Amino acid sequence: MNTGTGVFVLRDAQTLVAMQAASFATEDDFQRLLASFPELLAGDQIDTEVPRRFMLVAREKGIAAEEGGADRWSLDHLFLDQDGIPTLVEVKRGTDTRIRREVVGQMLDYAANSVLHWPLDTLRAQFGARCEAESRDAGEVLRDLIGPDAEPEAFWEAVRTNLQAGRVRLLFVADRVPPELRRVVEFLNRQMQPAEVLAVELRQYEGQGLKTLVPIVLGRSEITKDRKGSSSRAAQPKRTWDEVTIMGEIAALGDDAVLEAARAILAWIHRRADRIAFNTNPSFGALGAVFEVNGVEISALRVFTDGTMAVYFEYMLGKPVFDALPLRQALLDRLNAIPGIRLPPDAVSKRKTIPLAGLSTDAIAAFLAAMDWFVDTLRAGSSPAGD
Known part of the structure; x- marks a missing residue:
């Protein structure tokens, strides 16, 4: 046996x-x-x-x-x-x-x-x-x-x-x-x-x-x-972020220009987004602009408590309209034409952060104009008609 x-x-x-x-x-x-x-x-x-x-x-x-x-x-x-x-x-x-x-x-x-x-x-x-x-x-x-x-x-x-x-x-x-x-x-x-x-x-x-x-x-x-003890930060309780706490963290960075840029972007999100989403990370807050097309949500833009923002090209993949590479490339080209913004070529399918520090008032205005083009194209569901 x-x-x-x-x-x-x-x-x-x-x-x-x-x-x-x-x-x-x-x-x-x-x-x-x-x-x-x-x-x-x-x-x-x-x-x-x-x-x-x-x-x-x-x-x-x-x-x-x-x-x-x-x-x-x-x-x-x-x-x-x-x-x-x-x-x-x-x-x-x-x-x-x-x-x-x-x-x-x-x-x-x-x-x-x-x-x-x-x-x-x-x-x-x-x-x-x-x-x-x-x-x-x-x-x-x-x-x-x-x-x-x-x-x-x-x-x-x-x-x-x-x-x-x-x-x-x-x-x-x-x-x-x-x-x-x-x-x-x-x-x-x-x-x-x-x-x-x-x-x-x-x-x-x-x-x-x-x-x-x-x-x-x-x-x-x-x-x-x-x-x-536990090696995990995940053991910490989740934090419920909102506009007040996120803007408060950005204000605590001590850079008035960064704070004004964040306020301008937040005001734009209120005007153009379908809703605002917040994360629950215990130490790193983010607010994001969410757009809905044919019942599908697209999280395209976020602002973080460290004074950076990100255009989420990656989250456009497999979603309506901007799943098309030529459209994402057109958006990337518009962003890279703004003084102070230089995203690498592979950003067209990824997420890359952009520091708000160093962006002038005119650069922020140009950035929001580029994002207006994004929203208008998204709503129309058509190819870019040129500059």
């Missing part, structure tokens, strides 16, 4: 399959599995209050040893969680002797240098390139991570802030975590702040054509749970 390993799969009411422990054929197989299924990092065990969700930025992420230098090391995986916390993952099979000592030194090198030498623009570009290579929409992938109400620009700024503060997560992933590594992980996790150091033992079992994967997070003792 085969007693298996204590792991069983109930195939049907009459069949119990005893699963046998199995190893990963190669380290690359192991790595590709994590890249395809980030949930195997067991985010619900890492943070039981607000389970972590992960988005892959890049595999074999290069790390330089000095500012502007060539890559010296290569990290197996770089993930981001929903709060923009960089999660550095190094994968080793339990049979690899390097898992006991060498991998720890490697990971500390990675952590020490990544926080210094990873420009945010590079991370964003690599994430976008990965999505493109996989024929996935980067905006949709990010929304799946942070939710539809969260602001992508605020998320990427959180990534920058976390890197600057050293708020990173180091994950050692193996099919078997040896006792020596577990002790080191527990020690480092007690000592390192605000970084988090954990190990994930991903056990694999096979039997009768079935495969079971069981991740177990190691290294987060009750002491470190109490000291570090």
Whole structure:
């Protein structure tokens, strides 16, 4: 009688399959599995209050040893969680002797240098390139991570802030975590702040054509749970923003020109939009102009509490009228003709912020004229008739 390993799969009411422990054929197989299924990092065990969700930025992420230098090391995986916390993952099979000592030194090198030498623009570009290579929409992938109400620009700024503060997560992933590594992980996790150091033992079992994967997070003792608490900003209560609180935050920036520009845009939104929408981010407020065409809502313009605004070309995709590239390009050209505004070519299908600081009164008037053209074209449902 085969007693298996204590792991069983109930195939049907009459069949119990005893699963046998199995190893990963190669380290690359192991790595590709994590890249395809980030949930195997067991985010619900890492943070039981607000389970972590992960988005892959890049595999074999290069790390330089000095500012502007060539890559010296290569990290197996770089993930981001929903709060923009960089999660550095190094994968080793339990049979690899390097898992006991060498991998720890490697990971500390990675952590020490990544926080210094990873420009945010590079991370964003690599994430976008990965999505493109996989024929996935980067905006949709990010929304799946942070939710539809969260602001992508605020998320990427959180990534920058976390890197600057050293708020990173180091994950050692193996099919078997040896006792020596577990002790080191527990020690480092007690000592390192605000970084988090954990190990994930991903056990694999096979039997009768079935495969079971069981991740177990190691290294987060009750002491470190109490000291570090939940890693999530999402645990904070949502904030209900409105015009008064948003304009108050902008006023607190201390730039009268920015405040006047925001007031002019808000007045325009009241005149031209079908409704005003507010986000619920606890620390980053936004008000947006929403337009309705044939029962479909289009969120085309937002103003943020940090004194920026954004024309949401991305939200025009798949919607009436401005789903057409020539129309979005015509709007982008009109915006880029305004002194102080210079959006890149790829903004025609994305969301790019525009700082209000530095825009003159005439520039704001020209911007609102361009947005008038947008609304008139949207309502008419026709191609641009020229300038």
